[in-house]
Amino acid sequence: MTKQISIPGKRSRIRWLPQDNSLLKYICLAPAVIYDSIFFLLPLVFLVWIGFWSVENYRAVPGFSLANYSDIFSQFFVKSRYAYAIAQSLWVAITTTALGILLCYPFAMALMFLVPERLQRLLLVLAITPFWTSYILRLYAWQTILNNNGLLNTLLIQLKWVEQPVTIMFTQWGTRIGLLHYLAPIIILILYLVLRNTDRSLLGAARNLGATQWQTFWRVILPLSKPGIVYSAVFGLIISLGDVLSGIILGGGTGQSVLGKFPLFSTVILNEYAASTNLPRTSALATILIGIMMIILVSGLKLTESES
Amino acid sequence: MNNQNMNSSNGSFWRSISRRRFIQYTSLAGLAAATTKLGSCAAPQEQSATTESSPAASPTGGGTLGVLTWAGYDEPEVIGKFEQENGVKVEFKTYVGGEQMLQFFNQSPPGTFDGIISDGEYVTKLMEMGAIDPLNTADFPEIANFSETYQKFPGFFQGEQMMAVGTRFGNYGIAINTKYIQPEEVTSWNFLTDPKLQGKVAFFDWYLPNMGNASMALFPDNPNPYALTDEQLQQVKDWLIKVKPNVALITPNIQDITNAFINESVIAGPVGDWLIQNAIADGKTNFTAIVPKEGAIRWSEGATLCSASNNKELALKWVQYMASPETQARVANAKAYKGIAPNLEAQDFMSDEEKQLLGYVPDQDNPDKTVVEVQLERTRARQLPVNQPEQAWQDIYNEFKTS
Helix, strand or coil: CEEECCCCCCCCCCCEEECCCCHHHHHHHHHHHHHHHHHHHHHHHHHHHHCCCEEECCEEECCCCCHHHHHHHHCCCCCCCHHHHHHHHHHHHHHHHHHHHHHHHHHHHHHHHCCCHHHHHHHHHHHHHHHHCCHHHHHHHHHHHHCCCCHHHHHHHHCCCCCCCCCCCCEHHHHHHHHHHHHHHHHHHHHHHHHHCCCHHHHHHHHHCCCCHHHHHHHHHHHHCHHHHHHHHHHHHHHHHHCCHHHHHCCCCCCEECCEECCCHHHHHHHHHHHHCCHHHHHHHHHHHHHHHHHHHHHHHHHHHHHC | CCHHHHCCCCCCHHHHCCHHHHHHHHHHHHHHHHHHHHHCCCHHHHHHCCCCCCHHHCCCCCCEEEEEECCCCCCHHHHHHHHHHHCCEEEEEECCCHHHHHHHHHCCCCCCCCEEEEEHHHHHHHHHCCCEECECHHHCHHHHHECHHHHCCHHHEECCEECCEEEEEEECCEEEECCCCCHHHCCCHHHHHCHHHCCCEEEECCHHHHHHHHHHHHCCCCCCCCCCCHHHHHHHHHHHHHHHHHEEEEECCHHHHHHHHHCCCCCEECCCCCCCHHHHHCCCCCEEEECCCCCEEEEEEEEEEECCCCCHHHHHHHHHHHHCHHHHHHHHCCCCCCCECCEHHHHHHCCHHHHHHHCCCECCCCCCCEHHHHHHHHEEECCCCCCCCHHHHHHHHHHHHCC
16 A cells, blocks of 8 residues: 655655555545535636626526627727726735735744744744634724724824825725735745745855855845745735725725726626626636636746746 | 654654645645635625525515515514514515616526515516516505605606505715815715815715716706717716716725715715715714705615515515505615605604604705705606617726726
8 A cells, every 4th residue: 555765866754655546545635626626626617617608688698608708808998998907906916915025024034033933833823813803804994094084194193294194095005905914924924934944054054154144144045935935926916816805995996006096807897796797797807817817826836846 | 644754854744844835735725715705706795785584595485575675674673563563574685786686586586586675777677577566556545645756756657557666765966074075065066076076085886876977967958867879978978087086985885985984085975865874863964965956866766566476465565564654764764774755754753853864854945845855856866778788888887987
C-alpha cells in the first residue's frame, strides 16, 4: 500500500506516502474533490451555462444562444458602458490591494521578527478576529465612523483640523476602506506564513557578511517573501473584484474615483438583476467577471512558478 | 500524512507545508470563495426582501394563504386581525420592484400565491399572463369611500372591469434636509441640477420613477410622462446625466437611503416623502418632501386575486380586508415605509400624529384641501414605457448610472 520515496541528491524527508494508484489515495482525495465539485465547480458550470439561456415571459428558458454576450459586448462602450464599470472595478481592486499589502506587510514583519514566539499566535488570532464577525455589520459600523456627522468627521472638526466634514462616504475611498477591512486578515495571514518559512540562517549570513538591516530586508527578506506578496495580490484583486457590498454600502453604488462616478462591475451585475431579473444576462455578466478573475489567478500562479 | 511527515525538521506543522503549495491551494480556495460570493450577489437584496416564511416552499391550501407583496403588508399590525378573525396563517413573500414580482410569480408553482399586492402598471401584465381574476365591484362596497382617483384608477381597471383594489400610494417628490435646504428653494426639478448639491443627492434605484420624474421635469404638459418620442427620451437621458454629478447614492435599499439622510451624507433626493417619514416619525423633523411645480410621479399599490389560488374564497376575503379603512390606516403607517390610504375613511383610524405625518392635514397654500389631496392632484401615476421597449429605457438608465 505504501512505499518509501527517496529523492536523488537529497536526504529523503517524505518516507511514506500512498502508492500512485493506491485506493487509499483516492479515498483520501475524495472528500475534497466531492466538496469542490458540489460547492464550487457545479455552481460555476451552472452559472456559465445559464449565460447562454434566454428569457421568455420573465422565465429563464434553457438553450444555447450567444445573444446575451453579443448584446453585452455591443454595450461595452455605449449605453450601459460595461467597460467603464470594469475599469472602475480594476482601479479600485488594484489600489485597494496595493494599499492592503503596504499596510499589512510591516504588520506581518513586526509580528514575525519583533514579537516573541509565544505571543505570535495570539496576536495572529487577534489580527484575524474581524474575519469572524459579519462583513455587512462591519460595513454598517464603518458608516457610523465615516459619515458626514460620523465619528471621524466629528473628531476632525472638534480638533479644528477641518472646517467642513471630509466626504469619504459614497466615494470609492469608502469602498476601499470596507474592502481593506475585509482583506487585511487574509493578507496578514499569507504574509506571516511566508515570512515564517524564511530560512533564518540566510538572515544571519547576510548580517555576517556585513549587510545593514535595510540591506538584509531589501536583498534577502523581500525577495524571499515575493511569492507571498504575489498571492496576497491575487487574493486581494479577486476578492475586491467580486465584492458587491462595500461598493454599495460605503461607495454609494456609484462612488467617485479619479476615473469618474461609475459603479463597480459587481454593482452593475447586481443592479441589472434587480432591474430586469434577467438571470441569463446577469449570468453572462458574472461569467465575464469570473473570466477576469481567472486571468488574474493564472497570471499569479505563473509569476510564482517563474520565481521558483 | 503520518506523524513523521507532520513533524518535520523544525518540529512545526506549518513548516512542513511548502509555502508555495500552501498558497496555491489557499488561492484556489480564495477564488472559490470569491466566485461563491459573486454567485450570491443578489442574496443580500433578496434576503432583505424576503420574509422568513416563503410560500414558494409550501403551496397554500387549507388554513394558509400565500401572498406576494411589497414590504409592510406582512407586519403583524396589518395582517394580525385578518389571521385572528379567519383562523388562518398568511405566508408572505416580499419583493422589490415589479420585475422581481413577476419573476417570483413565474418561477413558483401554480397555486403558490393566492393574492398579490401589485403596482398599478404591473396589474396589466399580470392580467395578460392570466395570473389574476377579475374582481366584482359589488364585493367591495368600501370603494365608495375611496378618493375619486382610486375609485376607478386606470391601473387597476381593464376597461370597465376591476382587476385590483387600491391599498396604498405615495409619490417621488424631492425629499430635503431643511437644515441645509430651504423648502422655498425647491420649486422645480431643475433644483436637482444645482452645483451646490454636488455629491449630496440620493436616488431610489429604479428606472421607472426616476425617468418618469425626468420626463415631467422636461415635459410637464405631457399627459403621460411615459409616452415619449425617441427624441424626448434622449432629452430625458441628457437631463439625468446633468443631475449625475450631484448623485452620491443610488440604491434600491430603502433603509440605506433613510440612513444616508439621517447621517447627512445626502441632503436631497427624488425619493418622495414615504422614504423619509420613518425618520420624521423618529424625531427628524428637519426632513420634508416637496412636489415641484412640474409635478411628480406617483406609485400605487393594489390587491389582486390569483387565478390559480386554491382558496379563492379566503383570498377574496383578504382583498376585501385590504380595502377596509382600518387596514389601510395600518398599511399607510407601516414600519417598512409609509404611504397614503386610498380609502378616505382610513384617517378615522389614525392618531393625530399619524395624520400630521402622512399629510391628512390642511395644506398651507390650499387650506381647503389636505396635503394628500393636493399631492394627488399634482402627481401622475407611474406607468410602463409606451413607445419604446422597457429594455430601451433600462439601457438609458444604466447609461445614466455609468455616466
